[in-house]
Amino acid sequence: MLFSRRMDNLAPYLFAEAERKIAEKRASGIDVISLGIGDPDLPTPAYIVEEMQRQVADPRNDRYPSNWGLSEYAEATAGFYKRRFGVDLDPAKEFMATLGSKEALAHLCWAMLDPGDLALVPDPGYPVYSGGSIICGAQVRYLNLRPENGFLPDLDEVSSQEAQRAKVLFIGYPNNPTAAVIEDDFFERVVAFAKRYDIAVVHDNAYSELTYDGYVAPSFLATPGAKDVGIELFSFSKPFNMTGWRTGFAVGNHDILAHLWRLKTNLDSGMFDALQRTSAHILNSPWDSVREMCEVYRRRRDLLADALASVGMQAPKPKGTVYMWVPVPAGYTSASFTERVLEQAAVVVTPGRGYGPAGEGFVRLSLTTPDDRIAEAVHRIKDSLKL
Numbered sequence: 001m002l003f004s005r006r007m008d009n010l011a012p013y014l015f016a017e018a019e020r021k022i023a024e025k026r027a028s029g030i031d032v033i034s035l036g037i038g039d040p041d042l043p044t045p046a047y048i049v050e051e052m053q054r055q056v057a058d059p060r061n062d063r064y065p066s067n068w069g070l071s072e073y074a075e076a077t078a079g080f081y082k083r084r085f086g087v088d089l090d091p092a093k094e095f096m097a098t099l100g101s102k103e104a105l106a107h108l109c110w111a112m113l114d115p116g117d118l119a120l121v122p123d124p125g126y127p128v129y130s131g132g133s134i135i136c137g138a139q140v141r142y143l144n145l146r147p148e149n150g151f152l153p154d155l156d157e158v159s160s161q162e163a164q165r166a167k168v169l170f171i172g173y174p175n176n177p178t179a180a181v182i183e184d185d186f187f188e189r190v191v192a193f194a195k196r197y198d199i200a201v202v203h204d205n206a207y208s209e210l211t212y213d214g215y216v217a218p219s220f221l222a223t224p225g226a227k228d229v230g231i232e233l234f235s236f237s238k239p240f241n242m243t244g245w246r247t248g249f250a251v252g253n254h255d256i257l258a259h260l261w262r263l264k265t266n267l268d269s270g271m272f273d274a275l276q277r278t279s280a281h282i283l284n285s286p287w288d289s290v291r292e293m294c295e296v297y298r299r300r301r302d303l304l305a306d307a308l309a310s311v312g313m314q315a316p317k318p319k320g321t322v323y324m325w326v327p328v329p330a331g332y333t334s335a336s337f338t339e340r341v342l343e344q345a346a347v348v349v350t351p352g353r354g355y356g357p358a359g360e361g362f363v364r365l366s367l368t369t370p371d372d373r374i375a376e377a378v379h380r381i382k383d384s385l386k387l
């Protein structure tokens with residue numbers, strides 16, 4: 001069979017190979033501990049499940065949804081953005097329901113990029129920014145996220161020639177995989193840069209609600225002028241343990257959303273109305289469960305950081321996300337360390353190199369595993385490194 005040439009340039013998704021190896025080991029009876037993919041281990045809160053059960057039983061939700069989304073979901077989102085971020089949104093023009101952020105990111109690339117265009121992509125970065133761009137035939141200009149810059153890209157490194165060719169800039173803070181947060185005027189600099197070169201900004205806001213030590217993550221759209229240049233993607237996956245449900249939304253610049261909408265009307269038929277109504281219900285309800293999740297992840301973060309320090313691996317305690325971005329011990333690459341702990345300790349970590357060339361020298365450890373398994377994983381890593 002012959003397949004599209006665009007598949008030739010597309011690497012398998014980062015976690016696809018890891019999932020195969022884990023399945024193989026588990027099938028042969030090995031007790032694998034995964035600190036790999038960021039997929040919450042705890043269940044979706046009961047009040048959300050109960051609301052979805054009610055909505056599924058309601059026949060008004062049986063029909064095709066609209067691709068923009070229900071007005072009650074849009075209005076609940078506008079209320080949430082005002083309360084939480086101080087951002088005014090026009091629910092009729094500045095909101096669209098998305099099937100999670102991954103779908104939105106990949107389809108935004110189709111809506112924005114032609115072959116030969118340039119996409120500005122953080123390195124390391126969530127793999128869909130580069131993968132989604134490459135599948136459209138666009139070129140990727142990596143923006144190096146260096147520890148000494150707080151893992152923020154240095155926009156001055158982009159030449160004016162490159163900036164003039166660039167059509168889209170992907171960013172996301174609290175950041176996956178580095179777990180960095182914004183603590184300065186970076187978003188202002190992004191807006192100025194995007195205006196100067198007429199570049200669309202996509203702020204991937206998947207982790208704004210999972211923060212620690214009193215840090216409160218801002219919305220990109222709270223930056224003056226941000227709506228002129230960009231949109232923000234919000235996901236229910238991580239704060240509500242809903243990765244399987246596929247719910248989120250895109251908000252901000254109407255022009256970008258209208259193009260995404262036109263594309264998506266040709267590709268999918270929108271989000272199940274029952275899920276949209278449930279998502280609206282979540283936005284209108286108290287968020288005690290999110291505060292509890294933050295406490296769980298903070299405790300695990302401290303446990304993991306202390307355990308790693310005791311085996312000589314120093315990792316800063318992040319103020320956001322569900323990850324730790326940890327330098328590998330001397331003598332290892334991110335791949336050789338990952339291989340070593342998988343083979344000798346049956347512990348899965350994600351090689352930093354998988355997030356882009358600048359991820360070399362790091363591994364990402366996820367906190368979405370029970371406390372006792374995290375402790376056990378570090379014991380096993382310690383033993384495996386002695387071999």
Ligand SMILES: Cc1ncc(COP(=O)(O)O)c(C=O)c1O
Binds near residue numbers: 099101176247
């Ligand atoms: C930075 C980032 N963006 C987007 C996603 C995808 O989220 P969703 O489940 O909403 O598709 C993830 C998931 O891990 C992520 O880490």
